[in-house]
Amino acid sequence: MDITQTIALTMGVAWASGINLYAAILMLGYMGSTGNIDLPPGLEVLTDPLVMVAAGVMYCVEFFTDKVPGVDTGWDGISTFIRIPAGAVLAAAAIGDVSQAAQLAAAIAGGTLATGTHLTKAGSRVLINTSPEPFSNWTASIGEDVAVIAGLWIALNNPVLFIVLLIAFILLMAWLLPRLWRGIKKVFGVLAGWFGTGNPGTKTDGNK
Numbered sequence: 001m002d003i004t005q006t007i008a009l010t011m012g013v014a015w016a017s018g019i020n021l022y023a024a025i026l027m028l029g030y031m032g033s034t035g036n037i038d039l040p041p042g043l044e045v046l047t048d049p050l051v052m053v054a055a056g057v058m059y060c061v062e063f064f065t066d067k068v069p070g071v072d073t074g075w076d077g078i079s080t081f082i083r084i085p086a087g088a089v090l091a092a093a094a095i096g097d098v099s100q101a102a103q104l105a106a107a108i109a110g111g112t113l114a115t116g117t118h119l120t121k122a123g124s125r126v127l128i129n130t131s132p133e134p135f136s137n138w139t140a141s142i143g144e145d146v147a148v149i150a151g152l153w154i155a156l157n158n159p160v161l162f163i164v165l166l167i168a169f170i171l172l173m174a175w176l177l178p179r180l181w182r183g184i185k186k187v188f189g190v191l192a193g194w195f196g197t198g199n200p201g202t203k204t205d206g207n208k
Contacts, residue, residue, distance in 0.1 A: 007163060011091070013043075019117050025046055028046050087115075120173050
């Protein structure tokens with residue numbers, strides 16, 4: 001692969017890992033095993049049937065948990081310890097057989113990007129969960145899966161376009177994350193008020 005393809009694939013797997021790690025592994029593994037793409041040596045392990053089965057099982061688990069309000073936020077919290085390290089590892093593996101310095105740089109960049117996409121996904125889900133109906137969760141979840149598959153397909157087939165879209169996404173993410181954080185603080189502030197200690201109607205007198 002040339003440098004543009006390498007950058008697109010390296011950042012593509014990191015970006016996708018922060019949104020839906022298992023869909024990314026499944027897609028790359030399937031396309032690599034069927035000969036549709038030539039994966040770098042570091043990613044050839046994704047074509048192993050055992051890896052694909054494990055990713056497929058976990059994708060099915062995430063497919064259903066990701067659509068239940070509240071449960072999806074808990075799942076995102078647990079996945080923090082999986083998506084971000086996996087994004088760093090996959091990015092380092094995707095860069096190919098190069099120097100250790102380049103692999104470390106790819107891991108740092110990939111882990112940072114996976115962190116950003118994961119926080120954007122998890123933060124938006126907290127705000128979506130304030131809606132009483134479940135359809136917004138289903139729409140967001142399916143949209144994320146489609147975005148991962150489409151994004152990786154573009155990264156593999158049109159790396160220049162993917163890099164342009166990724167830059168636009170990073171700018172949008174930088175604008176969106178502070179607003180998501182303010183919204184999340186308001187949500188948890190309301191929840192803290194609901195579950196606050198004591199009942200305003202039953203005060204105790206400490207001067208007896």
